[in-house]
Amino acid sequence: MDWQGVFASRMGRMKASEIRELLKLLDQPDVISFAGGIPDPGLFPTEAFREAFETIFAGSAAAALQYSVSEGYGPLRDWIAQDMARIGVPCTRDNILITSGSQQALDYLGKLLISPGDTALVGWPTYLGALGAFNAYEPRYDQLTPGGNRGAADFAAAARAAGGAVKFAYVSPDFANPTGETLSLREREGLLDLAEALDIPIIEDAAYLALRYRGEAIPPILNLDIARSGGIESARTLYCGTFSKTLSPGLRVGWVCGPKAVIARLVLMKQAADLHSATLNQMAIAEVAAAIYAPHTAMLRETYSARCAAMLSALKTHMPEGVRWSEPEGGMFVWLTLPKGLDAAVLLKRALETQRIAFVPGAAFYADGSGRDTLRLSFSCASPALIEDGMKRLGTVIREALVAA
Template sequence: MTTWDSLYARRATRMRASEIRELLKLLDRPDVISFAGGIPDPALFPAREFKQAYSDILGGPEAERALQYGISEGSIRLRQWIVEHMGELGVSCNLENILITSGSQQGLDYIGKLFLSEDDTALVQWPTYLGAVQAFNAYELHFERLEPRANLEARDYLARAEEKGGAVKFAYLSPDFANPTGLSLDLEERKRILSLAGDLACAVIEDAPYQSLRYDGEPVRAMLALDCDCNGGIENSRTLYCGSFSKSLSPGLRLGWICAASEVISRLVLIKQASDLNTPVLNQEAMARVAETKFESHTARTNAIYRDRRDAMLAALEKHMPAGTSWTRPEGGMFIWVELPEELDASDLLERSVETAKVAFVPGRAFHPDGSGGNTLRLSFSCADTGKIEQGISRLGALISETVMSRQ
């Protein structure tokens, strides 16, 4: 009998199952109101437009090309749409600055593979996106806490990285409506991070899957745009922008992109070639057609619906949560971050919540690389209508109140 453990690479021991992916299974239970999955509402997908796009491609002269292997960089038509989209965000770039990936999650894995050596350091927000921790973790790195609102001293980060035997390679963050907190960075905080990265001579990874999901407030300039402004264009920038169609048009087509200096893109293309050769051409061509005709109108429609759901959840939290509980008030995205009274543990609460209150959420510890944050949890409002939100938060608030009372 083969003893597999002895054959696995050392980095395999750092791989962990996603608590969130496991929680998504709860969506199949009709008796549970789920605020767990950070996913778009499938009822809002532009299915008719995608059906027409696939029909046009497969029924016309482009069918053979769309069903064939493609170039690793990605479809020219889709990359051209992204070039124009990035221009609207203040980033002047060309096709050579864009790589299409199989979802932005693949992009994060490629970035980890390109930049991280054993014992290197990545600076991340605390809490941070669990998928990024999983993507980077296999490359045997160390995580350091990045606090955009604190005084950031490069020499401290450099000293700790040197003690661990590596270097600070990048700062990773989601400046717009971050997963899991829903919070955004203001202009000064973005500039502060870019300044720190300059002092550290490291890269900045701007993960922006929720950038188009703004419901209130004024848009803040993308970090890549600010970087280009300061350094004379994208070829001199240190920022990699990771975009995605998953939260705006469709997650099922698994399409994202990286926008960065062409030298970095050329290295990432080599990783793409060694990984899966190219992202499916058919999906890219269909996405290009839908993005060209429906992106703005579709996001405007979905944003209006998500705004109502966010407002319903904020109102329900205000109405039903006990004293000692606090939460974020995001201007967009899909998430609200809740901090419970310190004596409560959200992981313990979840089991009781699912079985008795019939409400699911994500415990916050999963988003902390050091395992802290036990008294925090993430709520997603994207897939529940306003009635379900009121009902679910009412039940959850009652359970939390009951649990607090039992501890007194």
């Protein structure tokens, strides 16, 4: 069988995730890994989930193990709606679809909005998983720089010249993966201005919103959008949330919040794809969120904040001249720009061979494969002492590479 001959053309756009491949290094005990943007498993609320599953099986086992509605478990959607109201987004359960992590939400939104040749506006760099989700629908990418000088007419003309239209802008406005950077209030308002001028939706990826360690909170884009439009049904922002960074990534529970007309279309996709997310998992998340979400996320912020501070301090101590890095106010990542002439992919090979440390080369996060002088570091799974050791090793590798260059 000539499988290559029968694969759809979209398969040419789909590539293995460099991050998923690097995660295999975590099985090597002598490697200090700053590669995976994953929560520390030692911080999972294991006991709370044990109690939740016991409660569910004691009283609602049949419902937990049965098929359910595609929109998602009602009490969980109610809890999310209440939490959305807390951040200035009044809505009801009918504005929410439960997905298998926010990654599935990105896939559904790509399927909903992109026709082959259409343009998606994304950051340079942007979240690798978003590129992976959108790639299957064969878009063209254009560089979105909030606060930049390009206007709507320029974006629209470039999209037409490529044979399509601008369909959406994708951003992670708080402590973005991979850069750790946060959009200012002015940049968020400017992005809304651009979206209104182009008459396109904004996909707001809020995966790290709960993990702010310092600085003043900035309203979500959907919050600002509702203030302009008068309500969620008139808004153009589609908010993607997840419990993966706060409660459990393994249970794969995320959500989309938006106008009912959009949710209804996404529900059809959910029905066609997997009928519904696992009912048992949704029920467990609902139990645990209702019981401990606020104190648990407070503990996460305290722990990760110390690790973030340790990494920034260690970088200042150990990096050679010419290395620059972001200083995030939350999230899990610090973004490094290397001195001119260094390639992070080459540096990774050297780092693994000589110092047994791992990170993610930055080119994976660029739609055009540029950014070879950048890399992403994650501090979420390392103690301050391990971070200090790892940054010392990384500084050694960079100095050696500079001498060799």
